[in-house]
Amino acid sequence: MARKTDIRHYQGFLPMTVLCMVLLYGPLIIVMVYSFNDSLSITRWGGFSLRWYYDVFFGLEAPKFQKAAFNSFSIATMAAITSTTIAVAAAVGMIRGGQFRAKTASFALISLPLMVPEIVTAVATLIFFTTIGFTAGYATILVAHIVFCIPFAYLPIAARLEGIENIYEEAAMDLYASRAQAFFQVLMPLMLPGIISGFLLAFVISLDDFIITNFVKGAGIETLPTAIFGAVKQGIKPNIMAISTLLLLLSFVFVTLSWFAGRMGSKNP
Amino acid sequence: MNQTAIDIAGVTKFYGSGPDAVRALHDIHFQIQHNEFFTLLGPSGCGKTTLLRIIGGFEDISEGTLRLFGEDIQNLPPNRRPVNTVFQHYALFPHMSIRDNVGFGLKMQGRPPEEIRRRSDQMLELVRLSEYAGRRPSQLSGGQKQRVALARALAPEPKVLLLDEPLSALDLKLRQSMRHELKQIREELGITFIFVTHDQEEALIMSDRIAVMSHGALQQVGTPEEIYNHPLNRFVADFIGETNLVEVQVREISDSGATVAFAGHTLACSVNENQAHEPGEIAHMSIRPEHIGITPGEEKGDALRATVLRKIFLGTDIHVACSLPTGEELVARVQSTAAGVAALSPGDGVTLDIDPHRIVLLGD
Numbered sequence: 001m002a003r004k005t006d007i008r009h010y011q012g013f014l015p016m017t018v019l020c021m022v023l024l025y026g027p028l029i030i031v032m033v034y035s036f037n038d039s040l041s042i043t044r045w046g047g048f049s050l051r052w053y054y055d056v057f058f059g060l061e062a063p064k065f066q067k068a069a070f071n072s073f074s075i076a077t078m079a080a081i082t083s084t085t086i087a088v089a090a091a092v093g094m095i096r097g098g099q100f101r102a103k104t105a106s107f108a109l110i111s112l113p114l115m116v117p118e119i120v121t122a123v124a125t126l127i128f129f130t131t132i133g134f135t136a137g138y139a140t141i142l143v144a145h146i147v148f149c150i151p152f153a154y155l156p157i158a159a160r161l162e163g164i165e166n167i168y169e170e171a172a173m174d175l176y177a178s179r180a181q182a183f184f185q186v187l188m189p190l191m192l193p194g195i196i197s198g199f200l201l202a203f204v205i206s207l208d209d210f211i212i213t214n215f216v217k218g219a220g221i222e223t224l225p226t227a228i229f230g231a232v233k234q235g236i237k238p239n240i241m242a243i244s245t246l247l248l249l250l251s252f253v254f255v256t257l258s259w260f261a262g263r264m265g266s267k268n269p
Numbered sequence: 270m271n272q273t274a275i276d277i278a279g280v281t282k283f284y285g286s287g288p289d290a291v292r293a294l295h296d297i298h299f300q301i302q303h304n305e306f307f308t309l310l311g312p313s314g315c316g317k318t319t320l321l322r323i324i325g326g327f328e329d330i331s332e333g334t335l336r337l338f339g340e341d342i343q344n345l346p347p348n349r350r351p352v353n354t355v356f357q358h359y360a361l362f363p364h365m366s367i368r369d370n371v372g373f374g375l376k377m378q379g380r381p382p383e384e385i386r387r388r389s390d391q392m393l394e395l396v397r398l399s400e401y402a403g404r405r406p407s408q409l410s411g412g413q414k415q416r417v418a419l420a421r422a423l424a425p426e427p428k429v430l431l432l433d434e435p436l437s438a439l440d441l442k443l444r445q446s447m448r449h450e451l452k453q454i455r456e457e458l459g460i461t462f463i464f465v466t467h468d469q470e471e472a473l474i475m476s477d478r479i480a481v482m483s484h485g486a487l488q489q490v491g492t493p494e495e496i497y498n499h500p501l502n503r504f505v506a507d508f509i510g511e512t513n514l515v516e517v518q519v520r521e522i523s524d525s526g527a528t529v530a531f532a533g534h535t536l537a538c539s540v541n542e543n544q545a546h547e548p549g550e551i552a553h554m555s556i557r558p559e560h561i562g563i564t565p566g567e568e569k570g571d572a573l574r575a576t577v578l579r580k581i582f583l584g585t586d587i588h589v590a591c592s593l594p595t596g597e598e599l600v601a602r603v604q605s606t607a608a609g610v611a612a613l614s615p616g617d618g619v620t621l622d623i624d625p626h627r628i629v630l631l632g633d
Contacts, residue, residue: 170327171360173347175374176425182348185373189364 028248035241042236052242061231065243068227072207075142075223080203083149084157087198088191090150091158092183096166114151121148122215129216137221144216145206152205153198156258160194161187196261200254208251272338274429274461275301275324280333282319282485293319295486297333301429301463301478306455308464310472311482312508317465320482321431324463325354338428348377353422354431358438359414361406367417368393368402374425392420395454412443419454429461436471448475469509473497481505499541502632506555513556513599519546519630527630529554532595534573537625544632553631558602562622563589565609573621575599577613587611591619 007013035053039046056065090110094103113121125144134140168190172182188195210225217226224247231240282294294316301307309317322328323335326347335343342350353374361370372389380388393399396416406414415435422430432451436444452475455462466472472479473493481488481496481504489501500506503514517529517536526539527546531554538554546552567574575591578598587610589601599621603610613619 165358165360167356167358167360168362170347171354171356171362172373172377174325174327174352174354175421176348176377177373178348178377181377186362190362 031241032245032248034238035245037238037241040238042238042241052238053246055239056242056246059239061239064222065224065227068222068224071138071141071221072224075138075145076203076206078142079145079149079206080153080199082146083202084153084195084199086146086150087153087157087202088188088195090154091161091191092187095158095161096169110154111151113148118148118211122212125212126215135218137218140216140218141213141221141223144212145209148209148212149202149206153202156197156201157191157194160191160197164190193261193263197258200258200261204251204254204258207247272303273300273336274303274305274338275463276334276336276339277301277320277324278334278336280320280323280335281331282316282323282328283331293485294323295484297487299480299487299490301461303338303461304459306452306462306464306475306477308466308472308476308479309482310466310469310479310508311488312467314484315482316485317467317482318433319485321354321433321463321465324429325352325431326350351428352431353425353427354433355415355418355422355435357433357435359406359418361414361417361421363406365405366402367398367404367406367409370406370417371421371424373421378425388424389420392424393417395423395457396420396450411439412447415439415447416450419451423454423458427460429463430455432462432464434465434467437466437468444471451475473509481508483508498627499539499629500555500631501541501544503553503555506553506629506631511558511600511602513558513561514631515554515556515597515599517552517554517630519548519550519552521548522546529630532573532593532597534571536623536628538628538630539626540630541632544630546630554628555631556599556623556628558588558600559586560624560627561599561601561603562624563591563601563603563607563610563613564620564622565613565617566620567618568620573623575619575621577615577617577619579615580613589613589619591621 034042034045036048036050037046038049038051056062094107094110097103125147129135129140129144134143164187168186169182172186173179177185208225209223210229213223214226214229217223222230224243228240228243231237277297277299280294280297281292283290283292285291297316297320309320311317319328323330326342326345326349330343334341337350337352361367362373365373368386368389371392372385375385375388390399390402393402396419398413398416398420401409401413401417406417409417415438418435435451436447439447448471451462451464464472464475473496476493478490478492479496480490483504489496489505491499496505496509500509500512506512507514515531517531520528520530520535522540526537528535528537529552530536536554540546573593575593578590578592579588580590581588582605583602585605586602587605587607589603589610590598591601592598601621605611
């Protein structure tokens with residue numbers, strides 16, 4: 001029975017898989033391989049070398065990329081912490097708050113930013129910031145990132161919380177814990193895999209964002225994606241491939257961590 | 270010594286409001302004495318768990334009062350009631366060791382660490398799980414988790430322990446041994462247990478007193494003997510143990526009991542206190558199967574004659590279902606060794622002998 005329904009026995013499964021894998025990961029592999037190319041050309045192989053990695057850290061453009069990287073990581077860290085905190089509060093309110101009016105509407109509002117085209121959010125955010133005269137550069141990017149990271153942090157946290165029965169909080173309260181103690185000593189440790197997962201997702205989303213950042217950043221400040229875009233406009237140099245490979249590696253690490261965090265403790269709730 | 274631990278007066282509980290409100294509990298009155306093993310018994314949906322949650326502080330009361338040792342506690346949140354609960358699915362904290370689970374209540378009370386440690390170990394010893402102190406709940410079996418839940422609830426020395434169907438998830442053998450263990454632990458510690466179950470056998474075995482509930486209303490409160498031998502109404506008679514519920518017509522009422530007409534015969538029976546019956550009224554009567562005797566062969570005279578319908582062998586006992594000439598069916602439970610019973614087969618004529626001291630006229 002299982003053999004018949006096994007997807008691997010469907011006709012055309014293998015060619016379809018190969019096609020998808022090549023389309024998705026082929027370009028990434030080419031970028032990774034050519035980041036080790038000892039040649040100025042981005043298409044002709046000239047032997048193995050780490051020169052472009054050296055160039056990224058110590059070359060002419062290194063200060064620019066370092067500054068951009070610092071901005072990206074500091075903004076991603078703060079945006080992820082803040083949005084995760086807000087997402088935890090939202091999840092507890094939505095899932096443990098019982099039935100309240102406009103509950104469905106609240107959920108739609110939280111997850112709407114995932115559906116709205118990013119360019120619309122970007123334009124709207126820019127108009128909003130300009131209208132209220134908030135054009136600080138770094139701070140505008142941070143605020144915008146906090147806002148659009150909330151739904152990404154919310155989803156894994158809410159999913160985790162929904163799987164936790166409220167008998168644990170009841171048991172804690174029964175054993176003389178105040179509401180705050182029940183939350184911090186019992187509910188939060190149980191939610192932790194979801195919280196870590198949400199945090200990492202928010203971090204990666206912030207680190208990687210280009211459209212909104214590009215609209216709201218103003219002159220004189222760059223994050224890694226906008227700096228890379230700026231550099232590419234003047235022609236693609238292999239150092240861009242080295243930066244991209246480093247970012248790819250980082251995303252890979254974060255996604256892996258997020259996956260392990262999501263599995264953590266799920267076997268024995 | 271006869272101190273009242275819990276006093277429940279006129280407790281009514283509605284879920285929702287307005288015309289859609291569902292009444293979960295209706296005007297419940299009873300008192301639980303200190304040091305008593307008190308059981309709330311009823312089928313699922315009868316409101317017993319709601320009542321337990323009200324005592325624990327997880328639900329509020331729509332009407333009525335709830336007192337704990339004379340103190341009105343209905344407005345106290347669960348963490349400020351000296352009452353602990355053993356939850357149906359244990360609710361052990363999965364991220365803490367067994368020792369930390371047991372010590373959680375003491376920690377929240379702000380007791381010093383040495384005392385928490387000492388008391389947790391003492392509790393684990395009480396439930397014979399000392400060697401598991403460092404483990405996680407996921408590493409324990411169902412029965413062990415159950416005992417940890419018990420130790421955790423007992424550690425802060427509550428005045429009253431609430432147990433919400435704590436044995437329902439265990440298999441039969443384990444359940445039987447836990448029944449004795451629970452009783453023993455209660456006697457050792459001398460605190461009040463309020464136990465919720467739908468298992469009437471469990472309730473009869475363990476309880477000092479039982480409150481039988483149905484449809485959010487209290488049906489009867491009494492010792493297991495009172496509940497079994499003198500059920501107040503049809504629901505209690507039917508829910509506790511096995512019985513034959515038959516319709517009878519009341520003939521005469523006297524101080525000592527009543528006589529009723531049943532299947533063309535006149536039977537004497539007892540009447541519960543405070544229960545009004547009038548001659549001529551149609552009422553119900555409970556006859557326990559073990560109070561019906563069977564003699565093979567149809568005797569002459571005034572005896573109750575019947576025909577055997579089925580026979581079920583139960584080991585020490587045999588169930589014999591008989592039909593009376595007037596159509597009623599009665600089940601008798603007799604010892605397998607009783608004379609002539611083993612040889613009975615469907616269609617045989619028998620004479621039934623009902624013990625008049627053991628049959629009860631029921632209220633509605």
